[in-house]
Amino acid sequence: MGRPPCCDKEGIKKGPWTPEEDIILVSYIQEHGPGNWRSVPINTGLMRCSKSCRLRWTNYLRPGIKRGNFTAHEEGIIVHLQSLLGNRWAAIASYLPQRTDNDIKNYWNTHLKKKLAANSNSSSNRHPIFADATFPSAATGSHTASSNSDVNQMAAIARRSPFADCPSSSYASSMDNISKLLDGFMKTNSPSPPPPPLHHYDGGCYDDVKPTVDVGNPLLSFDCMSGADLDCFDVHQQQQQPASFMEYGGYGGGYGDESKQQLMNQATPPLSSIEKWLFDEAAAEQVADLMDLSDGRQNPFDSSNGSDEIIELPHVPDSAPSCLLPRINLFDLAVNQNMAHDNALQETWTPLSYFSARRHRNYGNLYVRHSTILHHNSFKLEKDEISENDAHNSQSDGDAKQEGNTSKLFGSLEAHIGEEIKILGAAISDVGVLEVNSGKDSGNQNADFSYDISSSPIQKSRQSTFEAKDAVHAGIEQLTLCSPYKVNNFEAHIVEADSIYEFNSLFKCRMEEVLVQSISESSISQPLTVKLEDESSEPLSSDSGTGTHFIDGSSVEDSDPQFAQLNDEALVCATSNATCRNESIEEKSSEALLVGNKDYSELPNELLKSGDPQTADISEIQVQVIEATGH
DNA sequence: AAAGGTACCAACCGCAGCCAA
DNA sequence: TTTGGCTGCGGTTGGTACCTT
Known part of the structure; x- marks a missing residue:
């Protein structure tokens, strides 16, 4: 009956993970892919329970995770989603693919909650965008999960959001391309079979995730509940939403127009106006601005701050x-x-x-x-911390020829x-x-680029510099990364994106x-x-x-x-x-x-x-x- | 400089649903 | 059908760094 226990309770190490443990875990997952966490501590020799391994990977080691320095846009999304979904951090995180639920939860508890509380004391300073909005009050349904005052306040704000005034977004199409990236990464790096059709990017590159947008999704039910009021929205704009946007939330993952068409033929839920607003960067930034959520921290790596300092x-x-x-x-x-x-x-x-x-x-x-x-x-070789056995176990799949190096490896790490x-x-x-391709094909001429790459200096220089060598994917930007030690084989990873912003996301993941x-x-x-x-x-x-x-x-x-x-x-x-x-x-x-x-x-x-x-x-x-x- | 307070966040705990044996 | 492990999730805690007095 049942399965054998994943690990013995005795001898399980707790507390912070060490870098060598991280390396062992990462190298194991690199080889075997995530999942089957029960076998991870057994096969790697990690004195951790499977749960701890999974959490470490999910919240910290997984590729594509962005840590710290939440942008105003992200803050706006979090605040808005929290007002809609309550403390369903995993659901919120699914809309911020580079953030983990734990990270969002921590950030909410340590930053946003306080800011909202402070803001509630000065609600009279509310931004005119809210004061003038006439958004229907349908969000008062049972799906508004949270009951605390912050949430209620934000829910009230959300109800009055000016969805119809927001331009279309490139955010969701980023998810489309991340799905492509995910697929490519799976093919390239994982021995696991390709993901089933219903996958979407979960901030990592492997995880199977439940579709976020489902029948019970409040973002959709919201629209259903408020359907009578939808006339105030720009329905036409909604109909023109790119397919990639519709794919967001678990319906994406295909390549090319054919896949998109197939996906479009599936039972894709209608895009809600609230989603349009939600994913619209400009709108989210408006929210962030008006909520004054930014604490003024400056990302030291953000070149947009205008600093040339080292x-x-x-x-x-x-x-x-x-x-x-x-x-x-x-x-x-x-x-x-x-x-x-x-x-x-x-x-x-x-x-x-x-x-x-x-x-x-x-x-x-x-x-x-x-x-x-x-x-x-x-x-320094820390033999006390990493035993040869650990090192050996971490390479249990063999590599006998490397055995002589293992202790050195893990000690050195x-x-x-x-x-x-x-x-x-x-x-x-x-x-x-990264690199920006210059062309636009006819198929994408109507695409709603949030960033006009055709007018950017990047494009012009791109034409003169790389046009001859790189494959041209008309109408898109193109990123080529050369994996270390594979340059001779030149396994170029080509990622296509529809906007500068997508490139940022994809590049971060890929790097x-x-x-x-x-x-x-x-x-x-x-x-x-x-x-x-x-x-x-x-x-x-x-x-x-x-x-x-x-x-x-x-x-x-x-x-x-x-x-x-x-x-x-x-x-x-x-x-x-x-x-x-x-x-x-x-x-x-x-x-x-x-x-x-x-x-x-x-x-x-x-x-x-x-x-x-x-x-x-x-x-x-x-x-x-x-x-x-x-x- | 030291002590106490605060903020942050990685990691743990416990629960619920799912599913394999 | 039952049992119990696996997984996902949200709440909470403990350690550390930073700040204030």
Whole structure:
């Protein structure tokens, strides 16, 4: 009868997860996919219950999660949905794919609730948009779940929202593309079968989720209840809503017009006006503004703040100091080996990971290609914390050839990769837009672009720079990411989006996937200790005899494979060179890979000019491959 | 500088529904 | 049909960092 217990109660570890536990879990899920949580602690050796593993993955490790720094738009959505749904955080989270229910719940309890309470004391300052609205009062139905005063207040506000005045949204079509992304990610990275038709993006890339919009969904029942009053809305606009919008909430996931048509032929519930308003960014921002929900915090990674300052990322002990260069090169994390090195440590390692992505910012007329080498020194092997058995179990599927490295791996991972996840995640969380395709096809000419890419400088430069090489998906923007260590195979991940905003979402998701993948694949399957060549050593590439390698590329496409080749050569070298593995790495000078394009020489200068001790020495900059084109 | 208070959030707890054995 | 594990969900707690006095 029943199933065997997922885990014994005794010996179960509680409390905060350690970075090495995270890595074990991530690498396991990377290989097997999420689900079957009962087997996770058994197969990985994690002393955690399955529930804890699931929560850790769902709320923290899962790709595509955006953490912290809720935008005013998100705040508006949360407030509005909370007023409609009550404390149904999972349902609310389903409308914010990058946020977890736990995160939203915490944010509500710690921020929004207080702001609403404060706002309730000054309700006379309500924005005219509410005061003048004549929205029907249908939301007083039983589906308005919450009973607290905050909710009632917000429900009252919601009832008076001016849906009809809001322009159409691009938000929901983002969900459509995220579904595509999800599908692509499943095909590419998971051995699991493709998801069944009724899936929608849940902020992660695997999870099966119940359709959010169903018969009992208050957002729909709302309209049903208030149908008599719908005449006050722009029904025509509703009818013209793109199919992708209709797919939101579990009806999406298909590719192309054919799939969309099929989906349209399904029993798709009518789009409610409240949804239109809900997903409309402008409207949500209005809500946020008028509710004065923003606490004025400024996202340090938000380049829209107009700052050109170099942002220092939190320093991780024993790890490489990092900084961000807004508007210039968000992903080039400058490294100072000296600061990171600790001679007292007996075992050190230097994983050479290549994190490459192309990214075009729509600020400053710069097209920047980002390549980062994360260079670690002096990582101590914490044998007390991670047993060899743990390490072995974490690789239970075999990889005997890597067995000699496992203890080193998990010892080395320590806090650093975990922190790296956070740092890069933070950087990823507010990056700009990647490549933008220029064309528009006839099929999309009527698409309601919330951002007119045809008039953007991005598009113009895109035409001159990338048109020849990249596949053209007319009418869309296109993002191409090169997964680390797969550049030679060039598994390009092409994501299509209908707007700049979608690109942001998709890019964030994809980059985090790439990051996880790079950790799982490169750090685990690749040797962990990479001896960097100093200037007197044998060069890694025949391109250079000095140890400094020049990638001569006239374009991003040219330099990218060269860079990857050099990177792979470095790894091969480390693999074949046994002396690279277990010796303490003494002070090694770095190699600088400089693009042979004078236009790229400015970033190191920027770093030098910065006066930042962490970045001032160009010899400490591992790699700078940057391209600025056009303009 | 130290102590106390507060804010934040990751993680746990417990419940309910689902479903496999 | 029954049993009990799995999963999703919302509420709560405990630890840590920050702030105030």
